[in-house]
Amino acid sequence: MIAELGLAALWLAAALAALQLVAGALALREGGAELAALVRPAAIVQGFLAGFSFLMLLVLFAQTDLSVKLVAMNSHSEKPMIFKLSGSFGNHEGSMLLWVTVMALAGALIAAVERRLPEKTMLATLAAQSFVGIGFYAFLLLSSNPFERLPVPALEGMGLNPLLQDIGLVFHPPTLYVGYVGLSVAFSFAVGALLTRQVTPDFARAMRPWVLGAWIFLTLGITAGSYWAYYELGWGGWWFWDPVENASLMPWLAATALLHSASVLASRDALRTWTIMLGVVAFSMSMVGTFLVRSGILTSVHAFAVDPERGTFILGLLVIYIGGALLLFALRAGTISEGERFSVTSREGALVFNNVMLSAILGIVLLGTLYPLLTEAFDVRVSVGPPYFNPVGAIFVVPMLLVMAVGPLLRWRKDSLTRIRLPIAIIGGALLAALILVSLLSSVSILPLLGLVLSIGLAIASFMPIRGRKLRLLPIATWGMMIAHFGIAVALFGMASESAFSEETLAAVEVGGSADVGDWNVVLTEVRPTAGPNWTALEGRMMVSYKGGDAKEIDPQSRNFWAPPQETTESALVTRWNGQLYAVIGRQAGEGRWQLRLWWKPFVTFIWYGGMLVALGGLLALIGRLMADLKRRSIKSRVAGRRAETAV
Amino acid sequence: MIRWTLWVPLALFLLFCGVAAYQLTQPKDEFIASTMIGQPLPEFDLRAASADRPGLATRDLRDGQPRLLNVFASWCIPCIAEAPQLEALRRQGADIAAVAIRDKPEDVARFLANYGNPYSRIGADDLSELQLAIGSSGVPETFVIDGQGVIRYQHIGDIRASDVPVLLQKLAEAK
Numbered sequence: 001m002i003a004e005l006g007l008a009a010l011w012l013a014a015a016l017a018a019l020q021l022v023a024g025a026l027a028l029r030e031g032g033a034e035l036a037a038l039v040r041p042a043a044i045v046q047g048f049l050a051g052f053s054f055l056m057l058l059v060l061f062a063q064t065d066l067s068v069k070l071v072a073m074n075s076h077s078e079k080p081m082i083f084k085l086s087g088s089f090g091n092h093e094g095s096m097l098l099w100v101t102v103m104a105l106a107g108a109l110i111a112a113v114e115r116r117l118p119e120k121t122m123l124a125t126l127a128a129q130s131f132v133g134i135g136f137y138a139f140l141l142l143s144s145n146p147f148e149r150l151p152v153p154a155l156e157g158m159g160l161n162p163l164l165q166d167i168g169l170v171f172h173p174p175t176l177y178v179g180y181v182g183l184s185v186a187f188s189f190a191v192g193a194l195l196t197r198q199v200t201p202d203f204a205r206a207m208r209p210w211v212l213g214a215w216i217f218l219t220l221g222i223t224a225g226s227y228w229a230y231y232e233l234g235w236g237g238w239w240f241w242d243p244v245e246n247a248s249l250m251p252w253l254a255a256t257a258l259l260h261s262a263s264v265l266a267s268r269d270a271l272r273t274w275t276i277m278l279g280v281v282a283f284s285m286s287m288v289g290t291f292l293v294r295s296g297i298l299t300s301v302h303a304f305a306v307d308p309e310r311g312t313f314i315l316g317l318l319v320i321y322i323g324g325a326l327l328l329f330a331l332r333a334g335t336i337s338e339g340e341r342f343s344v345t346s347r348e349g350a351l352v353f354n355n356v357m358l359s360a361i362l363g364i365v366l367l368g369t370l371y372p373l374l375t376e377a378f379d380v381r382v383s384v385g386p387p388y389f390n391p392v393g394a395i396f397v398v399p400m401l402l403v404m405a406v407g408p409l410l411r412w413r414k415d416s417l418t419r420i421r422l423p424i425a426i427i428g429g430a431l432l433a434a435l436i437l438v439s440l441l442s443s444v445s446i447l448p449l450l451g452l453v454l455s456i457g458l459a460i461a462s463f464m465p466i467r468g469r470k471l472r473l474l475p476i477a478t479w480g481m482m483i484a485h486f487g488i489a490v491a492l493f494g495m496a497s498e499s500a501f502s503e504e505t506l507a508a509v510e511v512g513g514s515a516d517v518g519d520w521n522v523v524l525t526e527v528r529p530t531a532g533p534n535w536t537a538l539e540g541r542m543m544v545s546y547k548g549g550d551a552k553e554i555d556p557q558s559r560n561f562w563a564p565p566q567e568t569t570e571s572a573l574v575t576r577w578n579g580q581l582y583a584v585i586g587r588q589a590g591e592g593r594w595q596l597r598l599w600w601k602p603f604v605t606f607i608w609y610g611g612m613l614v615a616l617g618g619l620l621a622l623i624g625r626l627m628a629d630l631k632r633r634s635i636k637s638r639v640a641g642r643r644a645e646t647a648v
Numbered sequence: 649m650i651r652w653t654l655w656v657p658l659a660l661f662l663l664f665c666g667v668a669a670y671q672l673t674q675p676k677d678e679f680i681a682s683t684m685i686g687q688p689l690p691e692f693d694l695r696a697a698s699a700d701r702p703g704l705a706t707r708d709l710r711d712g713q714p715r716l717l718n719v720f721a722s723w724c725i726p727c728i729a730e731a732p733q734l735e736a737l738r739r740q741g742a743d744i745a746a747v748a749i750r751d752k753p754e755d756v757a758r759f760l761a762n763y764g765n766p767y768s769r770i771g772a773d774d775l776s777e778l779q780l781a782i783g784s785s786g787v788p789e790t791f792v793i794d795g796q797g798v799i800r801y802q803h804i805g806d807i808r809a810s811d812v813p814v815l816l817q818k819l820a821e822a823k
Binding site: 288319323330373376 | 658661665671
C-alpha cells in the first residue's frame with residue numbers, strides 16, 4: 001500500500017509538472033494571462049507530492065518491506081536503522097527519486113518566496129524548471145521505478161554495499177544532491193531570462209541567494225565526500241581525480257564562477273551574457289556528471305547500477321535540455337546588450353580574470369575526465385590522473401590565487417594599483433618570506449612549495465579588506481567573502497602540506513612489536529576478533545605515542561560484512577592540531593606477523609577545515625544578502641505605506 | 649561578442665553527445681591485457697630459493713620448451729590454495745618454474761614440505777625486482793613463457809580448478 005501511495009504521488013507530481021509547463025508557457029503569450037495564476041500553486045503542490053513520494057520510500061526502507069524490489073536488492077533486516085534509511089538513496093532508483101524531489105522542492109521554494117523577478121521572467125523560470133523536471137520524472141517512471149513490487153516477496157534482502165554503511169555516507173549524498181540539483185534553479189533562471197530577454201542587476205540579485213545556497217551544500221558535500229574516501233577506503237588519499245569526484249567538482253567550479261559573475265552583474269550591470277552562460281553551464285555539469293556515472297561509459301570506483309539503456313535515456317535528456325538551452329543561448333544572447341564597461345584594473349577586472357581562470361580549470365577537468373572516452377573511440381585505453389590534473393591545473397590556479405589576494409582590495413569600475421601599493425607590498429613580503437622560509441627548512445618539490453607559499457600569502461590577504469574600515473560597520477556578506485577566501489587558503493595549506501611532508505611506513509609486526517612513522521611510535525599490543533550488528537572484524541589494538549609522550553589506544557579493524565560479503569578496512573585516526581596519524585591493519589603476513597600501514601600526515605585536517613570555512617563564508621554571505629533584502633523590503637513597504645497615507 | 653562564437657558551446661556539446669552516443673553502442677570490454685604480452689623476458693639470474701631445486705635464469709626459459717612461470721611466496725595464503733592446481737598441472741605435463749618473492753630459504757622449504765613441490769626450478773627474488781620487471785603486481789601470478797623466453801599469457805590471482813584447462817591450452821599454443 002505504501003509503495004502504491006508513493007508511486008501515485010510521483011505520477012501526480014509529474015502531471016502537475018506538465019500543467020506547470022503548459023500554463024507557464026501559455027501565460028507568456030498574449031492573452032494567456034489568466035493561466036498565470038495556476039503556475040505558482042502547481043509548483044508548490046508538485047513539491048509536496050514529490051516530497052511525500054520520497055517519504056514513502058523512506059518508510060519502505062525503514063520497515064524493510066521485502067516485497068519491494070528496490071528494498072530487497074539494497075537492504076537487509078539486520079542493518080542498523082540509520083543505514084536502512086540511507087540505503088534508500090544508496091542506489092540508482094532511490095537517488096534519482098531524491099534528485100527529482102530536490103528539484104521539485106527547489107521549484108516550490110522559488111514559487112513560494114521569490115518576489116523580485118519580473119512576473120514574466122518568473123513564469124518562464126518556473127516553466128523551465130518544470131520542463132527539466134518532466135524529463136527526470138519520465139526517466140524514473142518509465143525506466144527506473146523505485147516502487148516496483150516483486151512477484152513473490154524476498155525472504156531476506158541483499159544488503160547495502162558495506163563501504164556505504166558509514167555515517168559519512170548518510171549525509172554526503174543528500175548534501176551533494178541539494179547542491180547538484182539546486183543548481184537547476186540557476187539553469188531555469190538563465191533560461192527564463194533568455195526567453196524574456198530581461199537580464200538586469202535585479203535578475204542577478206534574485207538569482208544570487210539561490211546559487212549561493214546550492215553552492216554551500218555542494219561545498220559541504222564535496223568536503224564530506226573527500227573525508228569519507230580518506231578514512232574509509234584505507235589508502236590515505238583524499239582526492240583521486242576519479243570521474244565521479246570530477247563530476248562533483250565541475251559544477252562547483254562553474255557555480256563559483258557564477259557567484260562571482262552574478263556579483264558583477266548585480267553591482268555593476270556588466271557581464272550579462274557571461275552570467276547567463278554560467279547559469280546554463282553549472283547545472284549542465286551536474287547532468288553530464290550524472291550521465292557519466294550512471295551510463296557506465298567511464299569506469300569509476302562509484303560503479304552505480306550500470307546500464308547502457310539508462311545511459312541512452314539520460315543522453316536523450318541531455319540533448320533536449322543542455323542542447324536546447326545552448327541553442328536558445330546562441331539565438332538570443334546576441335540580442336542582449338553587453339552592459340557597462342569597466343577598466344582592467346578594477347574589482348570587475350579581477351573578477352573577470354578569475355572567472356576566466358575558473359572556467360579554464362573547469363575545461364581542464366572536463367577534458368581530463370572525457371579524454372579516455374575520446375581515445376577509446378580509437379581503441380586506445382588510457383586513464384588520466386594526478387600527473388595531468390595537478391600541474392596543468394596549477395598553471396591556472398596559481399595566477400587565480402594571486403589575483404584573488406588582490407581583487408577584493410580594488411574598487412569597482414576604475415582603480416589603480418598604486419592606491420593599494422601598501423597592502424600589495426605586505427602580501428608580496430609575506431609571499432617572499434614564506435618562500436625563503438619553506439625552501440630553507442626543507443626540500444619540497446615545486447607544486448607543494450607553491451601551494452604552501454601561496455596559502456600563507458592568501459591567508460593574510462584574505463583579511464586585508466578590513467584595513468581602514470570600522471569592524472562593526474563591515475557588512476556580513478563581506479565577512480562571508482573574507483572567511484570563504486581564508487578557507488581556500490587553509491585548505492590549500494593542508495593539501496600542500498599533506499603532499500610535501502607525509503611519511504609512510506609499511507611493516508609486518510608481531511604482537512608486541514612496534515613500528516615508527518614520523519615522530520610516532522606504534523606498538524601492536526593485541527589482535528582480537530570482534531563483531532558488530534552485520535559484520536565481524538579483526539581488530540588490532542595499538543598503543544601510539546607522539547614524541548615519546550603519553551600512549552593512546554587506537555583500534556583499526558579489518559571488517560568482514562556478510563550481506564553482501566565484502567571486506568572493508570576501518571582505519572584508525574589520531575588527530576592532533578598539527579596533523580593526523582592514520583593506521584590500517586591488513587592481513588596476517590605469516591609467522592604471527594601482521595601487515596601494518598601507517599601514515600603521519602602533517603596538517604592534513606586543514607583540507608576539510610578549509611572546506612568547512614568556505615561553506616561557512618558562503619552561509620554568512622547568504623545571511624547577509626537575505627537580511628539586506630528583508631531590510632530593503634520593509635523600507636519599501638513603509639515608503640509605500642506613507643505614500644498611501646499622504647494620498648489620503 | 650561576435651555572433652558565431654555564441655554557437656561554439658552548442659557545437660562542443662553536440663560533439664560530446666556524438667562521442668558519447670557512439671561509445672554507448674560499443675560493447676564494454678573491461679578486460680585489459682598486460683602490455684608485457686609478446687615481450688621477451690628481461691635478463692636475470694636468480695639464486696636458488698631452496699636447497700633441493702636449482703635457481704632460475706633467463707637462459708633456462710629459452711631452451712625451446714614452453715613453461716609456466718609461477719610467482720609465489722611462502723607468506724602468501726592464496727598460494728596455499730592454488731598448490732593442488734599446480735600439482736594437477738604438473739601431472740598433466742606442464743613444466744613449472746617458479747620465483748619466490750621476498751622469502752627465506754627455510755620458509756620456502758617448510759612451505760614446499762607442507763603443500764607439495766610441483767616446481768622444476770625456483771629462483772629467489774628478494775627485492776621483487778624480477779616481479780616488477782615482468783609486470784606482476786602481486787602473488788600469486790602465473791605466466792606462460794614460450795620456448796624463446798617470450799611472455800605469452802598472464803594469469804593474475806590464484807589458479808582455480810577451472811583455470812587449469814585454460815593454462816594447458818595456452819601452454820600448447822605457445823609451442
